[in-house]
Amino acid sequence: MARPRKPLLSRALIVDTACALVDAEGLAALSTRRLAAELGVSGPSLYNHFRTKDQILEAVADSVSARVDLSMFEDGRDWRTALHDWAVSYRAALTEHPNVVPLLAHGPGRRPSALRLADAVFGAMVDAGWPAAQATSIGALMRYFVMGSALGSFAGGFVDDETAYDPADYPHLGQAHLLAERQQKIDERAFETGLTALLDGLTRQYEDMTSRAV
Known part of the structure; x- marks a missing residue:
């Protein structure tokens, strides 16, 4: 099977999905396992973009400031x-x-x-x-x-x-x-x-x- 032309994940997609999850259910709902499930990927694949959950949260917070x-x-x-x-x-x-x-x-x-x-x-x-x-x-x-x-x-x-x-x-x-x-x-x-x-x-x-x- 040929590789997809675009990566399945990007930092922007991870941040947008994490933000939507926090908006819907609060900060406590966010975990790397839950986020990976929302994205339909395995947990370790998130670490190609963010090393920790805290880094994801920081990016979510900054995405709001950017608005x-x-x-x-x-x-x-x-x-x-x-x-x-x-x-x-x-x-x-x-x-x-x-x-x-x-x-x-x-x-x-x-x-x-x-x-x-x-x-x-x-x-x-x-x-x-x-x-x-x-x-x-x-x-x-x-x-x-x-x-x-x-x-x-x-x-x-x-x-x-x-x-x-x-x-x-x-x-x-x-x-x-x-x-x-x-x-x-x-x-x-x-x-x-x-x-x-x-x-x-x-x-x-x-x-x-x-x-x-x-």
């Missing part, structure tokens, strides 16, 4: 607009893959896409006039906020049973059972509210800083 748009830091947008648009893109990538967020929370390590992301944010803030130490803090602050918003749903934490919240115990939750069905809209509005508040605060700091420098 974040960074063009706003290169096309002339002011720092506040760029930071807002980046945060929206960042959250969109994470909310598509919430089970990967705990991996990303450990920091960029040596992951190329994650490092490019950190470099872009820090560089844009320094170029806008923020001191390096403050630019670092801004990057960390935004990362905490975006990741926290992607880890779970506030609205999704309420059940849609109107009898679940007795007004005798929770006098202000009479409409809480309606939150679950409006989950996406409520969570997006909460994210934008928090993001605007953060950026308003940073803008005041920036204006104070620049006025002192004059």
